[in-house]
Amino acid sequence: MKNGKKKNQKPGGRMSMADVGKELWKNKFLYCMAIPGIVWVCLFSYVPLYGILIAFKKYSASAGIWGSPWIGLENFKFLFNYKGIGRVFFNTIFLNILFIVFGTSMSVLLAILFSEIKNKKFKKVSQSVAIFPNFISWTVISMILTTIIGSSGMINSILAKMGHEPLAIYSNPTPWPFILVLLKIWQGAGYGSIVYVATITGFDTGIYEAARVDGASKFQQITRITLPMLKPTIILLTLMSIGNIFKGDFGMIYALVGDSAKLYPTVDVVDTFTYRALRQLNDLGMSTATSFFQSIVGCLMVLVSNAIVRKVEPDSAIF
């Protein structure tokens, strides 16, 4: 993994076959142990890579993947000319930026608040409560959401009591980015705070003691000590999520919105589009082209963000 290791691995360059055999025999138990995992990865992660060919073919089920005729970049041309595709790419990135900005801020805020709680019981209970929504599936959240913003939900019954017209939130795309952010915070902020709480716990308490002796108020301690010391972790985790910025949260968005086309303008993301291309348009070529394009962009994003991480925090770089 780490760069330094490769160099002193073998002075003479590549290993000979005999060396490979010797190594495999010497650690035969360890290599045997790894077989099930490796087989799984081959079957379910590497074999599908072959199917990427569909992106460059006019796929027909009867001819199979190899037998279908090549059509070059037609699928990609069709994809990029597809009406509303720009919107899909924009939504994916825009929603992810919202999630990163608001999710991270809320997680950091919660972490600071949790770590300032003196009462052990209160600390434990509040943390448990805040983390809990992370364990609820988006389908259940979707069901719960209808009781709040649905046609006869909480918001509309309050509006009705005040004599207002009900809101048709499920057919109005405008508020949805906001709703998705609120839900993301509800579901993930507490969970996201765990890492920051752990980081704060690891800080040297001597610094705070010294600050207190110097007369620093609690607020000053937070803004002048805790936040600056959290900065590397925040930057690191943010960069890691930037690597995933072109990946839409299918589980969330499809469960909440489903196939209601009225909301597409603000919530349709690459992953829901890919799914629709497969299930509704039945255009396997375009669907594959979309995920291939997404994979390439995603890969580049990860490499770029990792390169930045290596500059900022060499120890935290993934490779």
Added chain:
Amino acid sequence: MMGKKKTGGIRQSKQDRILSYIMNGIVILFCLYCLFPFLYVLGSSFETENNILRYGYTFIPRKFTLAAYKAVLLGGGVLKAYGVTIFTAAVGTVLSMVVTITLAYPLAQKKLKFRNQITFFVYFTMLFNGGLVPTYLLISKYLGMKNNIWVLVLPVMFNPWNMFLMRNFFSGIPGELAESAYMDGANEFQILLRIVLPVSVPGIATISLFYVLMYWNQWFNSMLYIEDRNLMTLQYYIMDLMRSAEAMKQLAMSTGVSVSNLPEETLKLATTIVTIGPVVFIYPFVQKYFTQGLTVGAIKG
């Protein structure tokens, strides 16, 4: 506020105390934000269907009834979905843990020469994958796993991220323990079983929890590959229930005839509560390990 008097030698200033109150207040508000949707659904699920239709949902039922829960249990669909989900969660988690541990442990051994190559082999799949269509074709067409309960287990059984977390746990275990057993002639399988696993309980608990929840909350594969209503997972059952209720409502609105007399609204809510239930129960047991386990793995990762 929480009954704290003087703690340290240095007195808290008034300003600090106010800040403290504000901060605790925000935490309480956030917790209420996290809880109120559950309480809202819970309260409404005990309400009568008529009251819901007339007055809307509620935190405290005006007239307490278990009708919806009875309907859920008598309907049978939920119980079947429960069975499927429990099966996948139980069998799946065991298989997942076996595959994850047996790959993570070798990759944590520094003496293994090819561990960097294998690590990259696995890591690459996190960067780049075939996408939806190739996976769909592989599973439905070439493996013929449509409408087969194993489609809910095998394709999702292994998660590289969990494996790397597990590997980080194993790397953190002092090597001397295994070394002495190795000297005594134990092989790697025995060392893993008798020495490494017993000291890795927090890690195992955390990763198992991740897998259990993944299986418990899964619906995507159920939606893609399962048409047989007897093999639906619980989460997909809920989704289906919601979508078909929506469709019925549309139909009722367009034709002006109510389609069924079933307590639809409360039925949905009761099903939701029944689905969340088990998670609420296992959560406190694993939470202790969970925070501890997750942070160890995440920071080193």
